[in-house]
Amino acid sequence: MDEMSEMKKHAEETQDISHDANSEKGKYMTFKSGNEYFGLGIQYVNEIIQIQEITAIPETENYIKGLINLRGKVIPVIDVRLRFKQEAFEYNDRTCIIVINVKSTIVGLIVEKIAEVVEIKEENILPPPKIGHTDKVQNKYVYGIGKVGNSVKLLLDPDKLLNDEDLSVVEQVNDIGIDEEGEV
Numbered sequence: 001m002d003e004m005s006e007m008k009k010h011a012e013e014t015q016d017i018s019h020d021a022n023s024e025k026g027k028y029m030t031f032k033s034g035n036e037y038f039g040l041g042i043q044y045v046n047e048i049i050q051i052q053e054i055t056a057i058p059e060t061e062n063y064i065k066g067l068i069n070l071r072g073k074v075i076p077v078i079d080v081r082l083r084f085k086q087e088a089f090e091y092n093d094r095t096c097i098i099v100i101n102v103k104s105t106i107v108g109l110i111v112e113k114i115a116e117v118v119e120i121k122e123e124n125i126l127p128p129p130k131i132g133h134t135d136k137v138q139n140k141y142v143y144g145i146g147k148v149g150n151s152v153k154l155l156l157d158p159d160k161l162l163n164d165e166d167l168s169v170v171e172q173v174n175d176i177g178i179d180e181e182g183e184v
Helices: 003-019 137-141 164-173
Strands: 027-033 036-041 045-050 064-070 073-079 096-102 105-111 113-119 142-148 151-156
Touching (some): 064 105
Parallel strands (some): 073 105
Antiparallel strands (some): 027 113, 096 105
């Protein structure tokens, strides 16, 4: 299966799941960042899109990559690796943007690669370890560790991905318009 049809399949799975509130419980969209796999509750995921042209926003945090035009709506995008203080990576054909709704705000998360939608039962979610990982920045965004077969997924709290300063930048984005060519 080629990359584009794989992304479309994931997007369709996400949209199918998002329509039925009961089926959202325990389902997570998983993605790769660095050497680790993370999961986002499917209820936060609006859609998955291919990486596209990003308009930079001056004087913002380095992980706020800028703005995209998604069907006439201006959406800020965040590079997850940079947010977790991991080494930057070069975007390629596997790079995606997961469009999520956080605190009633639409934001795009740039991720290296979408993995899959998985179901993780509540009893298979453990709290993150407190010892030995205090130096890992991503741990402050992780609310649990989900066991999936023989692997684990770090489950993210999307509300913590954006701080209040980030939200003020995002709110300012709502005031930015789109010109006739669809440019920000």
